[in-house]
Amino acid sequence: MKGTLGLLLFIALAMLSWGVYGPVLREGQMGMHGSSLRPFICVGLAYFLIAVLAPGILLRARGEAGRWTTSGIVWSLAAGAAGALGALGIILALAFRGSPLYVMPLVFGGAPVVNTFLTMYWGKSYKQVNSIFIAGLILVIVGAVTVLVFRPQTHAPAEKVTAEQEPAAAAAPAADPTLAHRAVDRFLVFLFTAMTALCWGVYGPTLHRGQTAMAGSRLRPFICVGLAYFLIAVLVPVLLLARWEEPGEFTIGGSVWSFLGGAAGAAGALGIIMAFTFGGKPIFVMPLVFGGAPVINTVVCVVQAGNYDQLHPLFFAGLIVVVAGAVTVLVFAPKPGAHAAPPAESEP
Numbered sequence: 001m002k003g004t005l006g007l008l009l010f011i012a013l014a015m016l017s018w019g020v021y022g023p024v025l026r027e028g029q030m031g032m033h034g035s036s037l038r039p040f041i042c043v044g045l046a047y048f049l050i051a052v053l054a055p056g057i058l059l060r061a062r063g064e065a066g067r068w069t070t071s072g073i074v075w076s077l078a079a080g081a082a083g084a085l086g087a088l089g090i091i092l093a094l095a096f097r098g099s100p101l102y103v104m105p106l107v108f109g110g111a112p113v114v115n116t117f118l119t120m121y122w123g124k125s126y127k128q129v130n131s132i133f134i135a136g137l138i139l140v141i142v143g144a145v146t147v148l149v150f151r152p153q154t155h156a157p158a159e160k161v162t163a164e165q166e167p168a169a170a171a172a173p174a175a176d177p178t179l180a181h182r183a184v185d186r187f188l189v190f191l192f193t194a195m196t197a198l199c200w201g202v203y204g205p206t207l208h209r210g211q212t213a214m215a216g217s218r219l220r221p222f223i224c225v226g227l228a229y230f231l232i233a234v235l236v237p238v239l240l241l242a243r244w245e246e247p248g249e250f251t252i253g254g255s256v257w258s259f260l261g262g263a264a265g266a267a268g269a270l271g272i273i274m275a276f277t278f279g280g281k282p283i284f285v286m287p288l289v290f291g292g293a294p295v296i297n298t299v300v301c302v303v304q305a306g307n308y309d310q311l312h313p314l315f316f317a318g319l320i321v322v323v324a325g326a327v328t329v330l331v332f333a334p335k336p337g338a339h340a341a342p343p344a345e346s347e348p
Helices: 002-031 037-062 070-095 100-123 131-149 163-171 178-213 219-243 252-277 282-305 313-331
Strands: none
Touching: 002 037, 002 070, 002 100, 002 252, 002 282, 037 070, 037 219, 037 252, 070 100, 070 178, 070 219, 070 252, 100 131, 100 178, 100 282, 100 313, 131 313, 178 219, 219 252, 252 282, 282 313
């Protein structure tokens, strides 16, 4: 009973944390006046604190089963890099006027598909593809298209043209580039959303390889993930800001919200790892998380924006279809055959 309670608790933690990730990060970005690199830095700092310092102290004080290995470090760093690039994709999608209301469901619908195909590739299980799995893929595609077509419309803010700009705007030629700009922004939103779905789909299988190579250690791969985030989301953006004056600025409110967004992402990753520790299996843990997170995300976004009147019933239908397809893909994905246990290696 205690193990089951812990399992459900950590599944709920991952579901809730990843569900609020997009809306919270959006608040941080708006608080920094549209900056992209500054919120990214705050996300990286949150990961460094939660995924490097805290686990490092625990590992040194209490120890843990498993060991450091070269291959485990490389795979875990690669997983962290994929996670960090996915976080950057979310920030850039939001920067180009994407809304968490439809960006996050598309990410949570696409990532399981990428995860499944990568697992099939590494497990050589293509011959086990079944019709239900194919149907799940079709549901994800149909649901994603429906979500995009019937998504709530966003409007450009009224302060876009200031009083000082009005004379210049009046003297501008009749040709209005607004439609072209919106088309470019829309393309970039979908591009960065796809980038995040790809990166976060790669994250799970890659991290599992790192964890396996470290003899099942939990804290060591988590530390490597945090180090990759620190490198990609803190050091690189800081160097870029030193040479490129990006619009926006650090603010207390924006920094706090962005840090909370990073903390939510790290808490979700920790929840997944701890769910596996309490006996959870990916076959039902990941469908619950990927199925529940978009629902929480949608509720938070609607309450946050108060745009109830813009929600079309077919948008909700598409959201449900995406979730159902993602869960179907995960549950009915071809499973690799059992392999013999590798011989025990001596301690380095």
